[in-house]
Amino acid sequence: MNAVRYVLVTSVIAIAAAAMSCDPVHSDAITALGGEAPGVGTGPEHRGGQPCLLCHDGSLGSPAQFSIAGTVYEMPAPEPATPALGVTVTFTNINDKKTFTATTNQAGNFYVTPSQWAPSYPITVSVSRNNTAACMTTHVGREGSCAGCHVEPVGPASPGRVVLAPVPVDGGACSQ
Amino acid sequence: MNARLTLIVVALGAIMIGGACSTPADSRAIATPPDAASFGHVAQALVRHCGSLDCHGTTKRNLRLYGNEGLRLAADASPSIGVPTTDAEVSEDYLSVIGLEPEILSAVVAEGGARPERLTFVRKARGTESHKGDAPLREGDETDVCITSWLAGKTDVARCDLGARQ
Numbered sequence: 001m002n003a004v005r006y007v008l009v010t011s012v013i014a015i016a017a018a019a020m021s022c023d024p025v026h027s028d029a030i031t032a033l034g035g036e037a038p039g040v041g042t043g044p045e046h047r048g049g050q051p052c053l054l055c056h057d058g059s060l061g062s063p064a065q066f067s068i069a070g071t072v073y074e075m076p077a078p079e080p081a082t083p084a085l086g087v088t089v090t091f092t093n094i095n096d097k098k099t100f101t102a103t104t105n106q107a108g109n110f111y112v113t114p115s116q117w118a119p120s121y122p123i124t125v126s127v128s129r130n131n132t133a134a135c136m137t138t139h140v141g142r143e144g145s146c147a148g149c150h151v152e153p154v155g156p157a158s159p160g161r162v163v164l165a166p167v168p169v170d171g172g173a174c175s176q
Numbered sequence: 177m178n179a180r181l182t183l184i185v186v187a188l189g190a191i192m193i194g195g196a197c198s199t200p201a202d203s204r205a206i207a208t209p210p211d212a213a214s215f216g217h218v219a220q221a222l223v224r225h226c227g228s229l230d231c232h233g234t235t236k237r238n239l240r241l242y243g244n245e246g247l248r249l250a251a252d253a254s255p256s257i258g259v260p261t262t263d264a265e266v267s268e269d270y271l272s273v274i275g276l277e278p279e280i281l282s283a284v285v286a287e288g289g290a291r292p293e294r295l296t297f298v299r300k301a302r303g304t305e306s307h308k309g310d311a312p313l314r315e316g317d318e319t320d321v322c323i324t325s326w327l328a329g330k331t332d333v334a335r336c337d338l339g340a341r342q
Contacts (some may be wrong), residue, residue: 014330071256116204121310122228136284137256137258138228138229138245138246138255139228139245140228141226141230141312142229142230142231142308142309143229143230144231148230149229149230154252154254154256155251156247156248156250156253156255157229157234157247157248157255158247158254158255159255159256162256
């Protein structure tokens, strides 16, 4: 009986593992991210500018799942980009106008877990610090990783990385 | 006699080769196309609700929408520069929409816009068919009326323009 149970459990685990590894597109996307940056271990400050939810989708990492996450930089140029610390990232649901905020760490990273907030899309996003703010002029339809769209270089399919543009705004806020 | 036979064989051969090498009919042509002239208003509403970079504002979707809410057509353009949707982008959006289900679209248009839910893109937009982007439209709302009026050949420009601003 124990042998049967062992075989059964082992088989279920093997099938589950096989199923998880059966998405070559996803696997290739993760592989393409490369390894950790030298001197930066896994944690809240790693992999700035990368699409966080590619891995933090419920299967990897601690916390395993983000609902929304990204990296904010000070300026669009020059390279290397300078992470923006202490930026308030405000998410606003277009329909009910409910908001949620997160704050960037010294790597410019922020993340929100589903237990903290599970966004109902579409949402708009703004970043602000003191009297400076930058607002998305379009909305997010479903992508939880900022870097799912905000990648370098700027081009027809990307506005470039998320930056706290040095444009003074009254009250440090955007009109959504 | 032999010369005539040779001539006929050569002519038949040329016709067969010509047929094999001819360009196929324009696959984008559909029997009863929806109005292209008023589509700019429809496109702007679609771009607003469906065309963000993480949804249909991407070359990775069959329904590919170019416009000022996301993907740009010009190689030197960017989503961040705030340029309004261009005529060229509207033309590409039109081709994308009519190319999704040309036969069904043609039937819907030919029947005065009857039962637009026959179209997958209408069902997905309303959320009555599985859609990763949930239901960006509701039946009867501004953009839904914009689309269905366009399919009926009576584009409600005012509703389209409202939909594009919501």
